Amino acid sequence: DAKTTQPNSMESNEEEPVHLPCNHSTISGTDYIHWYRQLPSQGPEYVIHGLTSNVNNRMASLAIAEDRKSSTLILHRATLRDAAVYYCILRGYNNNDMRFGAGTRLTVKP
Amino acid sequence: DSGVTQTPKHLITATGQRVTLRCSPRSGDLSVYWYQQSLDQGLQFLIQYYNGEERAKGNILERFSAQQFPDLHSELNLSSLELGDSALYFCASSVVPQGVSTEAFFGQGTRLTVV
Numbered sequence: 001d002a003k004t005t006q007p008n009s010m011e012s013n014e015e016e017p018v019h020l021p022c023n024h025s026t027i028s029g030t031d032y033i034h035w036y037r038q039l040p041s042q043g044p045e046y047v048i049h050g051l052t053s054n055v056n057n058r059m060a061s062l063a064i065a066e067d068r069k070s071s072t073l074i075l076h077r078a079t080l081r082d083a084a085v086y087y088c089i090l091r092g093y094n095n096n097d098m099r100f101g102a103g104t105r106l107t108v109k110p
Numbered sequence: 111d112s113g114v115t116q117t118p119k120h121l122i123t124a125t126g127q128r129v130t131l132r133c134s135p136r137s138g139d140l141s142v143y144w145y146q147q148s149l150d151q152g153l154q155f156l157i158q159y160y161n162g163e164e165r166a167k168g169n170i171l172e173r174f175s176a177q178q179f180p181d182l183h184s185e186l187n188l189s190s191l192e193l194g195d196s197a198l199y200f201c202a203s204s205v206v207p208q209g210v211s212t213e214a215f216f217g218q219g220t221r222l223t224v225v
Contacts (some may be wrong), residue, residue, distance in 0.1 A: 034213070043112070043200050043216030044153070048199060087153075090198070097166035098143055100153040 004088045006036045009105045012078045020073040020104050022088030031092035033064060033071045037084040038103070044087065046071065113137065116201050116217035124225055128189040131220045135182055135203030139151055141165070142184040143204075143214065144176055148197035160206075191224045198222075 006024040012018040027102045036050040036077065048055055050071070055062040061074040075082055087103040113136035123129055135142050145157040155168035159178035170176075172189075178184040189197060198221050204214040 036214075038153075038221075043114075043219050045112070045216065046213035051212065097155050097158050097168060099155045099168065100145075102152050 004090060004101055006086070006088055006101060006104045008102065009061040009107065011107045011109060012075075012082075013107055014110050015077050018078045018082070018106065018108075019107065020043060020075075020086050020088075021070065022072070024072045024088070024090055025069045027068050027090055028092055031090040032091050033062065033068075034091050035060070035062065035088045036089065036100070037074050037082075038087070039081075039084045044100075045088070047092075078106075078107050078108045079109060082106065112215040112217065114201060114203050114217035116199075116220050118220060119218065120221050120223075122223045122225060123191060123206050125191055125193060127191050127224075128187065129191065129222065131186040131188070131199050131201075131222070133184045133201030133217060134140050135184070135188070135201075135202075136215050139203035139215070140182065141204045141206060142178055142182070144170075144184070144186050144203040145200040145202070146197045147200060147219075148194075151197075153200070156186070188222070193224050196222055196224045 032051050036044040038044040048060050050062045063072045063094040085105050086104040087100045115134040141160045143158045146154045156170040157176050158166040162178050173189050176186045177209045198219045200219045202214045202216045205212050
């Protein structure tokens with residue numbers, strides 16, 4: 001199964017942009033890149049996903065490298081509420097399950 | 111509110127006992143996933159069902175079992191409980207099992223404490 005690699009932790013200042021990287025060098029052509037986040041004491045929640053092109057939604061933007069071996073989740077203006085563990089996972093036609101790695105713990109400082 | 115309902119929210123039981131955790135997926139979702147999250151292990155995938163059939167199995171112990179019923183709700187049965195089974199158990203649902211272009215929705219979890 002294709003795996004992802006993320007930094008264990010990152011820090012950001014409130015109202016500044018945050019770029020959360022994810023490496024997935026063994027990604028297959030049919031794998032979608034999904035991002036979830038888990039706020040303290042809550043279940044994970046969907047953030048964004050994409051295949052090849054960059055994607056934007058109300059929560060974040062997803063920038064996907066041209067070779068698709070890496071991607072970056074962009075929070076344009078971090079708020080204290082964005083402090084969470086962010087998970088990058090791959091989902092494809094051959095992946096029935098949805099396995100999470102350790103994720104990146106984002107701390108937002110006021 | 112994700113639309114995924116897990117009951118009970120909290121459960122305290124003794125070692126050696128058996129418990130059943132229940133998950134009601136979002137309306138229209140056919141696939142259900144179960145996860146265990148303990149302090150030092152992160153989110154561990156246990157098992158996945160699609161329309162009543164098991165589709166994928168992760169690190170699920172033999173003491174644990176699950177099923178998905180015709181009304182699509184799912185139950186996770188944990189037996190011969192040990193102290194180490196204390197954890198948050200999450201259920202998630204999605205429309206289809208592969209979910210390549212669809213998101214999964216998570217419940218708020220059941221916190222199991224084994225004493």
